Amino acid sequence: MLDGVFSKDPSIQFKYASMFEKGNIPIDEIVNSGVVPRFIEFLKKEDSVMFQYVAASVLRHVSQKNTKVLIDHGAVQIFIHLLAGATDDSDVHFQVTWALGNVVRASIQSRDYVLRCGALSPLLAQFHDNNQKDLVDVASWTLANFCSGKPQLPFHQMKPALSALQQVLHRNNGFFLLNACSALHYLSDGSKENIQSFIDAGLVQRLVQLLGHVSPMVIVLALSIILDLTNGDNQQTQVVIDHGVLPLLANLFTRNHVTQWKTCWTISNITAGTEEQIQSVIDANLIPTLVSLAQNAEIMIKEKAVCAISNATSGGSHDQIKYLVKQGCIKLLCDLLDMDKPGIVLKCLNGLENILRAGDVEEEDYSQMIEDAEGLEKILKLKHHRSNEIYEKALEILETYWKEEDDDDDEPPGFH
Known part of the structure; x- marks a missing residue:
C-alpha cells in the first residue's frame, strides 16, 4: 500500500x-x-x-x-x-x-x-442556511470546542460567532442546539459589554423559548446562559423579562435539582433589580414557590430561594413587602435563623431588617410578628455567633428595633 x-x-x-x-x-x-x-x-x-x-x-x-x-x-x-x-x-x-x-x-x-x-471566519461561513445538515452539525461542534477550555479565548475574538450561533439556535435539531448552547454558555459568562453583545445579536428571544424545549440538556444550558444574562444591569435584565422568561421559569420549578437551583438563582438576580422587576416576579406568582423551596428544598436550592426573597425585601416597595409578609416570608426567615449556614442566616437577617424598616414607615407591627415566629429569641442568640458579620447585623437589628431586650441581654465587654 x-x-x-x-x-x-x-x-x-x-x-x-x-x-x-x-x-x-x-x-x-x-x-x-x-x-x-x-x-x-x-x-x-x-x-x-x-x-x-x-x-x-x-x-x-x-x-x-x-x-x-x-x-x-x-x-x-x-x-x-x-x-x-x-x-x-x-x-x-x-x-x-x-x-x-x-x-x-x-x-x-x-x-x-x-x-x-x-480558522474562525471560514468556519463561520459553514453555517450558511443552504449547507448540509451534517456539515452544520460538525461546524457547530467545532465552534463549541473553540469556545471551551481554560483559559477562555478573549470575548472579542469569538464575538463574530454570535450571529452564526443565532442561526443554529433556530434549527430544530437537538445536536445543533446542544452544541450552539454549549458555545454560548462558554461565551456568556462575562461583562455587561459581553451581555449587550448577546442582546444585540438577537439571541435572547430564542434562548428564552428554549426553556420550553423537550431536551433537559438544552433547557439547562439555555437556563445557564439566561442566568448569566441576568447578571447585567437592570436594563439588560429587563430585556430578558420582556421576552417572557418568567412564566417559563415557573415551569422549571418541578425539574431536577440543578435546574431548580439555577432557576432560583436567575429569579434572585431579577429581584435584585427595580420595583417593576420585583413586581413582575410577584405577578408571575413565583413567590409562593420560592417560599416553599426555601422551607423544604435541599441546601443549595434553599440558599438561592432565600436570596431571591431577601433581594425582593431590599428593593421592594412597601406594598410589595406587605405582599411578601402575607406569603409567610417573616416566619420563613425566622425559621432559618438557626441554620448552620452563615450565608443563609445573613440573608435572613437582611430580609428581616428590610421588613422591619418598611414596617416603621408604614406603622406595621412587623416586630411583633417576628416575636410570634420566635425570631427575636433567635436574633438574641445570634449575638454569640462565630461570624462577626452575623453578630454585627443581629446587634444592629436589636439596637434599632428591640432596645430593651438588647439591654437585658448585654454581654460583658469584649465578649464577642
Missing part, C-alpha cells in the same frame, strides 16, 4: 490512498508509516475533489488520536485554505471541519494555534 501511495501514477496513488481511507487502519500504524505528509500533499490536488476527499478523510481519522503530526506537517493551514474556498465540495468541508475540531479540542495550545491560523 505504501508503494502505491508513493507511486508517480495518479491512478495508482488514488487506488491505494482509497485503501487507507476504507481500511480502518490503526492511527499509530498510519503515522509510523510516514505516510501523513503524502496525504497532506494529496489535499493540495485542486484538480481532483475525489483525491482531496480521500486525503481529508484519512487525515481526519488521524486527528482523532494524533493532532501533533498534522500541525507539524502544516495540515491545519491547508484545512483552512480548503474551507476558505479552495474547494466548494461540502463533503471535503465536512472532513476538514471535523479534523479541525479534533485539533482544537486536543489542547489549549492547539486551539490557540488553529485560531491564529485564521
